[in-house]
Amino acid sequence: NAGVTQTPKFQVLKTGQSMTLQCAQDMNHEYMSWYRQDPGMGLRLIHYSVGAGITDQGEVPNGYNVSRSTTEDFPLRLLSAAPSQTSVYFCASSYGGRAYEQYFGPGTRLTVT
Amino acid sequence: KNEVEQSPQNLTAQEGEFITINCSYSVGISALHWLQQHPGGGIVSLFMLSSGKKKHGRLIATINIQEKHSSLHITASHPRDSAVYICAVESFQGAQKLVFGQGTRLTINP
Numbered sequence A: 001n002a003g004v005t006q007t008p009k010f011q012v013l014k015t016g017q018s019m020t021l022q023c024a025q026d027m028n029h030e031y032m033s034w035y036r037q038d039p040g041m042g043l044r045l046i047h048y049s050v051g052a053g054i055t056d057q058g059e060v061p062n063g064y065n066v067s068r069s070t071t072e073d074f075p076l077r078l079l080s081a082a083p084s085q086t087s088v089y090f091c092a093s094s095y096g097g098r099a100y101e102q103y104f105g106p107g108t109r110l111t112v113t
Numbered sequence B: 001k002n003e004v005e006q007s008p009q010n011l012t013a014q015e016g017e018f019i020t021i022n023c024s025y026s027v028g029i030s031a032l033h034w035l036q037q038h039p040g041g042g043i044v045s046l047f048m049l050s051s052g053k054k055k056h057g058r059l060i061a062t063i064n065i066q067e068k069h070s071s072l073h074i075t076a077s078h079p080r081d082s083a084v085y086i087c088a089v090e091s092f093q094g095a096q097k098l099v100f101g102q103g104t105r106l107t108i109n110p
Helices: none
Strands: A003-005 A010-013 A020-025 A029-037 A044-051 A055-056 A062-066 A076-078 A087-095 A108-112 B004-007 B010-014 B019-025 B029-037 B043-049 B052-054 B059-066 B069-074 B083-091 B098-100 B104-109
Touching: A003 A029, A003 A087, A010 A020, A020 A029, A044 A062, A044 B029, A087 B052, A108 B069, B004 B083, B019 B029, B019 B083, B019 B104, B043 B052, B043 B059, B069 B083
Parallel strands: A010 A108, B010 B104
Antiparallel strands: A003 A020, A020 A076, A029 A044, A029 A087, A044 A055, A062 A076, A087 A108, B004 B019, B019 B069, B029 B043, B029 B083, B052 B059, B059 B069, B083 B098, B083 B104
């Protein structure tokens, strides 16, 4: 199993550009989440999904869009990048809804200039 | 006040020392996670607890639900244990959403 994969690993965007961060898992996990990690702050939840076709907002959803058309994939879209979105983004998955081990992707380091 | 507080924020120790990292939380939880993040690296799950104590190699995690407190212990610490250790809790309410502490940066010197 590849586990949770994320692409790209690094990305530089100009303000106003859009892009999609890819996340995929091959463990047949129902739950998938996107987090951002900023210096001095804990990981914060952006969006999450409890299964294909079902998504919901987390703590910091503004400026981001998600969809879940398959169990395996959970892409995160930046609609119009802003410098405040400079961060490290992690995708995570777990088998079920409560008290299941979390599996994290390797992260995407995004810089918006 | 953050829902999840870790202490200390930074910890430097000598190889071989016994390490304790603390996590306190303010909400009712269904589970607590301890995670490890190496510099420039990804995040891996160390433990998930809902009660009692778990051990894996030199790592031990305990939780006291009544006191809303968990500890992560490392015995016979080694420089390769140097990493950021993160506590995260799942609240009772709603779907699985993790709330994270700010992390404890551990440095073990040889």
